[in-house]
Amino acid sequence: xxxxxxxxxxxxxxxxxxxxxxxxxxxxxxxxxxxxxxxxxxxxxxxxxxxxxxxxxxxxxxxxxxxxxxxxxxxxxxxxxxxxxxxxxxxxxxxxxxxxx
Amino acid sequence: xxxxxxxxxxxxxxxxxxxxxxxxxxxxxxxxxxxxxxxxxxxxxxxxxxxxxxxxxxxxxxxxxxxxxxxxxxxxxxxxxxxxxxxxxxxxxxxxxxxxxxxxxxxxxxxxxxxxxxxxxxxxxxxxxxxxxxxxxxxxxxxxxxxxxxxxxxxxxxxxxxxxxxxxxxxxxxxxxxxxxxxxxxxxxxxxxxxxxxxxxxxxxxxxxxxxxxxxxxxxxxxxxxxxxxxxxxxxxxxxxxxxxxxxxxxxxxxxxxxxxxxxxxxxxxxxxxxxxxxxxxxxxxxxxxxxxxxxxxxxxxxxxxxxxxxxxxxxxxxxxxxxxxxxxxxxxxxxxxxxxxxxxxxxxxxxxxxxxxxxxxxxxxxxxxxxxxxxxxxxxxxxxxxxxxxxxxxxxxxxxxxxxxxxxxxxxxxxxxxxxxxxxxxxxxxxxxxxxxxxxxxxxxxxxxxxxxxxxxxxxxxxxxxxxxxxxxxxxx
Numbered sequence: 001x002x003x004x005x006x007x008x009x010x011x012x013x014x015x016x017x018x019x020x021x022x023x024x025x026x027x028x029x030x031x032x033x034x035x036x037x038x039x040x041x042x043x044x045x046x047x048x049x050x051x052x053x054x055x056x057x058x059x060x061x062x063x064x065x066x067x068x069x070x071x072x073x074x075x076x077x078x079x080x081x082x083x084x085x086x087x088x089x090x091x092x093x094x095x096x097x098x099x100x101x
Numbered sequence: 102x103x104x105x106x107x108x109x110x111x112x113x114x115x116x117x118x119x120x121x122x123x124x125x126x127x128x129x130x131x132x133x134x135x136x137x138x139x140x141x142x143x144x145x146x147x148x149x150x151x152x153x154x155x156x157x158x159x160x161x162x163x164x165x166x167x168x169x170x171x172x173x174x175x176x177x178x179x180x181x182x183x184x185x186x187x188x189x190x191x192x193x194x195x196x197x198x199x200x201x202x203x204x205x206x207x208x209x210x211x212x213x214x215x216x217x218x219x220x221x222x223x224x225x226x227x228x229x230x231x232x233x234x235x236x237x238x239x240x241x242x243x244x245x246x247x248x249x250x251x252x253x254x255x256x257x258x259x260x261x262x263x264x265x266x267x268x269x270x271x272x273x274x275x276x277x278x279x280x281x282x283x284x285x286x287x288x289x290x291x292x293x294x295x296x297x298x299x300x301x302x303x304x305x306x307x308x309x310x311x312x313x314x315x316x317x318x319x320x321x322x323x324x325x326x327x328x329x330x331x332x333x334x335x336x337x338x339x340x341x342x343x344x345x346x347x348x349x350x351x352x353x354x355x356x357x358x359x360x361x362x363x364x365x366x367x368x369x370x371x372x373x374x375x376x377x378x379x380x381x382x383x384x385x386x387x388x389x390x391x392x393x394x395x396x397x398x399x400x401x402x403x404x405x406x407x408x409x410x411x412x413x414x415x416x417x418x419x420x421x422x423x424x425x426x427x428x429x430x431x432x433x434x435x436x437x438x439x440x441x442x443x444x445x446x447x448x449x450x451x452x453x454x455x456x457x458x459x460x461x462x463x464x465x466x467x468x469x470x471x472x473x474x475x476x477x478x479x480x481x482x483x484x485x486x487x488x489x490x491x492x493x494x495x496x497x498x499x500x501x502x503x504x505x506x507x508x509x510x511x512x513x514x515x516x517x518x519x520x521x522x523x524x525x526x527x528x529x530x531x532x533x534x535x536x537x538x539x540x541x542x543x544x545x546x547x548x549x550x551x552x553x554x555x556x557x558x559x560x561x562x563x564x565x566x567x568x569x570x571x572x573x574x575x576x577x578x579x
Contacts, residue, residue, distance in 0.1 A: 013456065014458045014465075015454075015458060015464055016460045017465070018417060018445075018457045018458055018460075018461045019421075019424070019438075019441045019442055019445050020442065020445045020449065020454055020457065020458075021442050021443075021446040022454065022458075028338065030454075030455070030458070033455060034455075034459070035457065035461075035517050036514065036515065036516050036518075037409065037455075037459060037515055038462075039517060040405075040406060040409070040516050040519070041406045041409050041410055041463075041472070042406075043403060043406045044402075044406045044407065044410070044472070044475055044476060044479065045471075047400070047403050047475075047479055049478050049479060049482060050482070054220075058532070059299075059340070059344070059348055059349065059560075060298070060299045060342040060343070060344055061341065061342065062311065062341055062342050063341045064341075065338060065341065076205065079205040079206075080201070080205055080427075082205075082298060083202065083203065083205065083336070083427065083428035083429075083432050084427060084428070085425065085426070085427075085428070086430030086431070091314070092426070092427060094426055094437065094440075094537050095436065095437045095440060096437075097437060
């Protein structure tokens with residue numbers, strides 16, 4: 001896709017990967033906009049980077065904190081459950097994921 | 102002082118409150134009334150909050166009791182961008198996806214403002230999920246620029262900038278992923294500051310690009326921006342990317358500063374009169390004893406392409422959480438997959454979908470090396486160039502934007518909109534702190550439009566930005 005033009009099929013495939021529907025009527029427009037953005041981002045091709053050297057690790061990183069000092073069970077249950085689109089008591093209700101037939 | 106209370110700066114309001122010239126309630130009423138009167142026209146706020154009588158009384162009591170020892174922000178009415186969580190309030194990020202989402206906790210910045218005694222006037226409009234430079238991508242209508250209502254207030258924090266510029270708030274918080282505080286500040290004549298990455302906690306902000314996002318102030322003066330930054334900053338156990346006081350080496354500077362200007366980046370694309378304001382501002386700084394030095398930042402010419410790989414990549418990953426299951430817009434179809442597809446398709450606007458698709462593309466097999474990994478390495482080079490440039494200067498200056506605020510609909514193709522951020526994105530990519538300070542006006546179609554000068558400082562040297570900013574505005578920092 002990088003050299004060639006983005007096609008409506010490319011957009012459709014990406015949309016499926018991203019779990020969104022792009023209506024048939026808008027596929028061509030999205031493909032054209034995508035081309036324009038990629039042509040601009042493609043300027044990166046001109047940039048030659050020094051070989052070999054890995055960039056230095058950033059001073060701060062996103063890491064999970066160590067376990068410990070758990071909160072009392074249920075502290076946030078009500079507040080969170082109120083945001084559920086569908087609930088069964090304090091449980092989140094969703095469609096069956098694994099079917100047995 | 103004869104001007105209305107809502108036109109006060111934080112410093113002026115704090116002084117008046119302590120001198121008992123007016124009460125916290127008077128100040129709140131002045132701001133709330135101005136907001137009520139002007140918001141139907143400007144659409145700066147998506148929601149105006151009812152007065153929190155308890156918080157107003159507590160702030161008044163604290164000022165009466167503590168006097169000058171009370172926090173500067175105590176009793177000050179502030180506007181909050183709609184992607185910053187306030188417990189119990191809707192936080193929609195101007196998206197249908199979160200239209201009815203109520204925050205279940207306070208963002209760390211919200212908690213800190215509450216501890217200072219600040220009051221929240223409402224939540225401000227923005228481009229959906231902070232994706233844009235004009236607020237035209239809001240799901241709830243555009244915001245108008247108070248300086249010329251036919252023009253955009255900038256974005257994505259355009260509701261916050263319009264609210265402060267129209268004196269519907271004393272100051273506001275915004276978030277900045279590629280310029281979303283600084284560009285709207287420039288377009289509305291305000292001071293806008295993006296802290297060093299990690300200086301302010303991201304806990305409780307609705308994420309766009311997690312390696313780029315920072316919350317920060319939009320304010321009427323440099324001193325006010327500093328007061329807000331001082332209240333917001335600090336390490337937070339809820340955000341492991343927050344930095345300690347000593348994470349970055351202290352920058353030694355003289356009283357007279359060396360200002361680096363990358364002239365090679367300013368040769369084309371700048372409006373002539375905006376360039377003239379920039380040169381005049383540099384000349385006035387020189388006249389005050391500061392020196393101007395040339396610096397070279399060759400990779401900066403690639404900063405925007407780098408940004409438009411990194412940001413969509415991170416955005417597509419961050420927005421994967423909105424699936425219609427636990428909170429937010431939930432549409433139902435025939436299967437679980439249909440539930441996801443319907444919820445996301447109905448919930449996201451076109452620019453959000455565009456960036457999700459772009460991010461999915463640059464991270465997909467076969468393209469990740471050419472796009473994402475290359476952009477990530479270029480980011481390292483960009484930062485090394487800035488580090489090298491800071492050997493010969495204390496701050497780096499250029500205009501915040503190439504042009505003043507544009508007309509609605511003028512930048513309808515995505516790339517021309519993206520070019521709005523050509524100067525501002527670099528600070529997000531390097532993590533360095535940056536500020537936009539007003540540098541006079543230019544005339545367009547009979548309207549005088551504000552412009553901004555932009556300064557970048559080394560990592561952790563946020564304080565330099567307020568020093569140089571105050572030199573531009575002629576303020577004495579308290």
